[in-house]
Amino acid sequence: xPPSHLFAGLSDVSISGDIAxxxxxxxxxxxxxxxxxYSTLDEPVKDTILRDxxxxxxxxxxxxxxxxxxxxxxxxxxxxxxxxxxxxALMLQGGSVDSKEDRGxxxxxxxxxxxxGSVIITLNSKLLGGTISFFQSLCVLGYCIMPLTVAMVVCRxxxxxxxxxFSFIVRLIVVTASFSWSTFASTAFLADCQPPxxxxxxxxxxxxxxxxxxxxxxxxxxxx
Amino acid sequence: xxxxxDDLKFQEFEEATDLLLADPGxxxxxxxxxSSTFPAGATGDIKLDMSDDEGQEESSELLRGEKQTxxxxxxxxxxxxxxxxxxxVLDRVxxxxxxxxxxxxxxxxxxxxxxxxxxxxxxxTLVFSLAISxxxxxxxxxxxSPHYHYRPQxxxxxxxxxxxxxxxxxxxxxxxxxxxxxxxxxxxxxxxSFLETVCVYGYSLFIYIPTSVLWILPFEWLRWLLIxxxxxxxxxxxxxxxxxxxxxxxxxTAFATVATxxxxxxxxxxxxxMYFFQTATHTPVPTLAPNHxxxxxxxxxx
Numbered sequence: 001x002p003p004s005h006l007f008a009g010l011s012d013v014s015i016s017g018d019i020a021x022x023x024x025x026x027x028x029x030x031x032x033x034x035x036x037x038y039s040t041l042d043e044p045v046k047d048t049i050l051r052d053x054x055x056x057x058x059x060x061x062x063x064x065x066x067x068x069x070x071x072x073x074x075x076x077x078x079x080x081x082x083x084x085x086x087x088x089a090l091m092l093q094g095g096s097v098d099s100k101e102d103r104g105x106x107x108x109x110x111x112x113x114x115x116x117g118s119v120i121i122t123l124n125s126k127l128l129g130g131t132i133s134f135f136q137s138l139c140v141l142g143y144c145i146m147p148l149t150v151a152m153v154v155c156r157x158x159x160x161x162x163x164x165x166f167s168f169i170v171r172l173i174v175v176t177a178s179f180s181w182s183t184f185a186s187t188a189f190l191a192d193c194q195p196p197x198x199x200x201x202x203x204x205x206x207x208x209x210x211x212x213x214x215x216x217x218x219x220x221x222x223x224x
Numbered sequence: 225x226x227x228x229x230d231d232l233k234f235q236e237f238e239e240a241t242d243l244l245l246a247d248p249g250x251x252x253x254x255x256x257x258x259s260s261t262f263p264a265g266a267t268g269d270i271k272l273d274m275s276d277d278e279g280q281e282e283s284s285e286l287l288r289g290e291k292q293t294x295x296x297x298x299x300x301x302x303x304x305x306x307x308x309x310x311x312x313v314l315d316r317v318x319x320x321x322x323x324x325x326x327x328x329x330x331x332x333x334x335x336x337x338x339x340x341x342x343x344x345x346x347x348x349t350l351v352f353s354l355a356i357s358x359x360x361x362x363x364x365x366x367x368x369s370p371h372y373h374y375r376p377q378x379x380x381x382x383x384x385x386x387x388x389x390x391x392x393x394x395x396x397x398x399x400x401x402x403x404x405x406x407x408x409x410x411x412x413x414x415x416x417s418f419l420e421t422v423c424v425y426g427y428s429l430f431i432y433i434p435t436s437v438l439w440i441l442p443f444e445w446l447r448w449l450l451i452x453x454x455x456x457x458x459x460x461x462x463x464x465x466x467x468x469x470x471x472x473x474x475x476x477t478a479f480a481t482v483a484t485x486x487x488x489x490x491x492x493x494x495x496x497x498m499y500f501f502q503t504a505t506h507t508p509v510p511t512l513a514p515n516h517x518x519x520x521x522x523x524x525x526x
Contacts, residue, residue, distance in 0.1 A: 104376035126299075127306040128341070163374075200310040205345060212352055219359070219376040 015203050056080045063143050063185050072188065073136045081142020084149050085114045088213075091152050092220055105216055113216075117209045118142060123196065125202045132193035141206070144186035148210065151178035152217045159222055170217060179214035249489065305340040305419065313342055320427040321459040329427070330420050330465055338419040345424020347392050351427055353436045354388070355381040358500030361440045365502070391492050392429065396421040399466070399485065406473055415469060424465050428458040432493065438502050447501065451493050459486050 030207040040048065057081050089110035105113070130137075155171045187203050196200050247414035295301065308316075327333065359377050400421040409414045416424075435454040439447050462485050470478040 035524045102341040103378065109378065124306075124341070124345075127303050129303070129306075145401075197309040197311070201313060201341060203310070205348075208345075208349060208352070215356060216376075216378075219374070221376070 015125075018037055049161045052077070052079060054108060056083070056135055058129060059143050060140075060146060063146050073132070073140070076136045076139035078135070078139060079144065080146065081118075081139065082084065084142060084145045084173045085111060088114070088145065088149050088152055088217075091149075092216060104220060110146050110216065113212065114142075114145065121209055124189065128198050128201055129195045130190075130193050132203065137190065141209070142188045144189075144210075146173075147178035147181040147185070148213050148217060150218075151214075155220065156222075159220075164223060175214045175218045179210050180191065182210045186210075231339065249294045265466055280391075284445050296351070302340075306337070307337070308339045309343055313339075316342055317430055320430050320461055321457060323457060323464055325390055325464065328464060328468070329424055329461055330416060337425035338417070340419070340422070343392060343422055343429075347388050348432070350383045350433055350436070351388050352383065353433050354384045354500050357440050361501045364440065364442060381474045384496075384500070385494070387492075391488075392426055393422065395488055396425045397460055399481075402481065403469055406470075406477065410473060424462065431458045432496075432504070435493075436496070436500075439497060447497060451497060455490055455493055458491050462473065462486070 007013075030106075031042060055075060055077060059077075059080055063168060088105045092110050107224055118138050118141040121141060122134055125132065125137060126134065151174050152175050158167050158170050161167055183203075183206060186206055190206070196220065244310075278343060316333050316339075319329060320329065322328070330338075355377075358380055362377065387518065397418070400418045403415055403421075412489060431454045435450050438450055441447075462480055466485060470481045473481075
């Protein structure tokens with residue numbers, strides 16, 4: 001029977017009262033991990049912190065071995081950059097204070113340079129037509145400061161053995177290597193998001209940014 | 225299908241019509257240079273890229289054809305100032321270091337589409353190259369003295385930034401304001417927009433970046449020679465750009481304008497050299513009072 005005949009009489013039906021309907025409604029229950037997502041409010045604080053720390057740590061590993069993975073971009077977070085920035089700014093303290101004017105960068109100056117610089121570079125790449133989102137770019141630029149922070153730690157250790165001569169050469173090599181690593185790592189993540197004939201225009205500010213940070217690390221001289 | 229090319233052409237025309245209906249006051253720039261009638265202009269000049277993943281390209285092409293259809297509060301407005309490729313920026317930089325009398329910077333090199341990428345990043349690079357080179361030259365100057373303690377002198381970055389950015393924005397503002405005022409008085413047509421003026425000034429500062437690096441070498445005659453060369457090159461870029469505009473004015477105004485531009489430029493370069501690259505005779509306290517420094521250091525260690 002064609003369907004039109006089957007329902008031919010339905011238009012004449014009128015229902016005066018309530019009709020009880022019986023049946024089963026099946027809602028597909030999600031996988032157990034989805035359940036956990038909705039109940040993270042009840043989990044112990046230790047779990048929350050450990051989960052975030054694991055995410056941050058995973059991204060550090062990605063920076064150490066920069067392959068074209070999209071993990072850094074997909075699950076961006078700003079904890080890592082904040083941690084690195086504060087560590088770097090704290091370690092750049094305690095420089096020589098011969099006169100009030102000639103000392104190295106203060107905590108606030110380092111902070112402003114890193115965050116303001118990252119924002120400006122992100123704006124620059126977006127204005128040039130990049131497809132990366134604002135916070136993803138901040139995340140990448142912040143995480144790629146990690147080699148330079150490691151270099152700062154090494155420099156402070158090397159400085160314990162004197163400022164000049166061999167120590168200076170070692171520091172120069174370490175800072176140069178880590179600054180090139182930072183630039184290379186961040187371009188590995190950022191380069192795909194740019195229009196092809198403007199890649200150099202986007203990479204140059206990143207190079208300048210890490211160069212300036214490297215300069216601040218290299219010229220750190222502790223008080224005698 | 226057979227109908228699609230025609231359909232696309234029809235769509236192109238409609239979209240352009242819509243845009244102009246939305247903003248009838250928008251200036252339409254046609255490549256042929258004449259203010260041709262609208263239908264002839266549309267299909268020829270507004271290139272619409274119909275592929276799906278190039279939405280951004282499409283809007284920037286449209287913006288090139290019709291300047292400033294978006295308000296200054298939208299992102300696209302500022303994106304129109306960064307519409308340059310790597311090769312274009314390199315060409316503009318080359319044009320700023322090789323000023324030839326026939327090649328007018330704005331008409332020839334910029335082709336009347338100024339950008340803000342070049343001026344901004346040239347200024348930033350100049351700030352850091354001045355501060356870093358100045359720091360290095362102070363250090364090299366004082367290498368000989370026994371109790372020299374290296375100082376990073378980070379405050380110089382702040383000072384350099386303030387000076388360079390003030391120069392790169394306020395002076396073009398003054399020059400543009402003055403030229404526009406004279407233009408209104410003399411009923412002239414040719415003038416530059418504020419952005420083009422900023423662009424010329426920004427690119428003309430490029431020559432100072434290698435100059436500041438070369439200033440590290442501690443020879444006074446070399447430093448003055450470098451100032452002279454840099455001033456000639458970047459000054460002539462500015463003079464060649466602004467002379468055709470002031471030339472039609474009264475002789476006095478014309479010469480005064482050009483002279484002011486050159487003098488301000490000279491003041492900037494000489495001021496930078498004298499502040500950031502001080503000669504050995506000006507090195508401050510520690511070399512003159514080594515006993516004092518030693519006393520302070522021993523006090524600190526206790």
